[in-house]
Amino acid sequence: MKGDMIDLEHVEKIDFIINDMLSPGLSMLAADPKIGKSWFALLMCLCVAQGRKFLGYDTNKCNCLYLALEDSDNRMKTRIKRIFDGDKLPNTFNYCIDINDLSNGFIEQMELVYQSMTDLRLVIVDTLQCIRGQYNNRDGGAYGYDYKEMNKLKSFAKKHNLAMLLIHHTSKMDNPNDPFFSISGTRGLTGALDLMMVMKKENVSDKQAKLYIRGRDVDSDAFVIEMQDCKWIKVGTLEEMQEMDALRKYRNNPTVMAINKSLEETGQWRGRMTELVEYAEKHGIQINSTPRQLSDEIKKLEYQLKMIDNIEHGTISKGKASSVHIFKLCRTDNR
DSSP states (O other), X not given: OTTOOOOSSOXXXXXXXXXXXXXXXXXXXXXXXXXXXXXXXXXXXXXXXXXXXXXXXXXXXXXXXXXXXXSOHHHHHHHHHHHHTTOOOXXXXXXXXXXXXXXXXXXXXXXXXXHHSTTEEEEEEEOGGGGOOOOOGGXXXXXXXXXXXXXXXXXXXXXXXXXXXXXXXXXXXXXXXXXXXXXXXXXXXXXXXXXXXXXXXSSTTOSEEEEXXXXXXXXXXXXXXXXXXXEEEEEEEHHHHHHHHXXXXXXXXXXXXXXXXXXXXXXXXXXXXXXXXXXXXXXXXXXXXXXXXXXXXXXXXXHHHHHHHOEEEEEEEETTEEEEEEEEEOXXXXX
């Protein structure tokens, strides 16, 4: 390229399957067992096959193949029926419950499938473990084994410009600062991925889950999803939900409830912490803190009291006696 300039004006547009979420390449969704990752993947596949929105993202209708390798034919039909609820199944959606593993012709079978299906753009493998090939020490240990198999899958996806989504498990190892650390396997497994998604629940019985996304073609994101009528929906970004949760905890705090109650009549209250506890109890609010603990808690709440409820807090020292606390509701209507 002697003397040539790099043309920054010409950048090829990414051929998304799900706009701003899933592009051609090798992707993975990892989660603990029994929290709904198969329902998530099946809904994704059905939405793309119809060209319907998925979690609020636009999809580009195309032929899709769902490899339900841990399910029976009857279970698949039951799940599809529960998601579709009477809608006609599109001919762009296909599923299979059996295929060879990577040591016994998986890629060769997929090549035949690709040749028989025009416009195949999305393949979901549920689960990755079902197509893992036979481990061979000559592969270079666990890392080499993982890397070799991922490279086979990635090469197939790249060759045909399609998205292959692998459904996988998370391990018990965790890192609170990096949800992707919990993906089971070596770096040889995750290093080949173009996109990683991790679904997490606090408890298996929870309806809501956190979905974390990190990829080469998309911005990292995290949001909260909820299962409703067998369908996952997006209820908000993780940041929005954390803010809502923090506000809910603030509103349900007995100390905050007592302070707001004390300002209802005159917009001002003064007294010692023992008096605030007595006032709260008189109005059916139970504060289980000592006066010293309560005083320390209020100091920590000062910013929220001011920003959320427009309440100012101050103290008057009484020598060796406990301080008098003053709460004042600041008017915002210039009255």
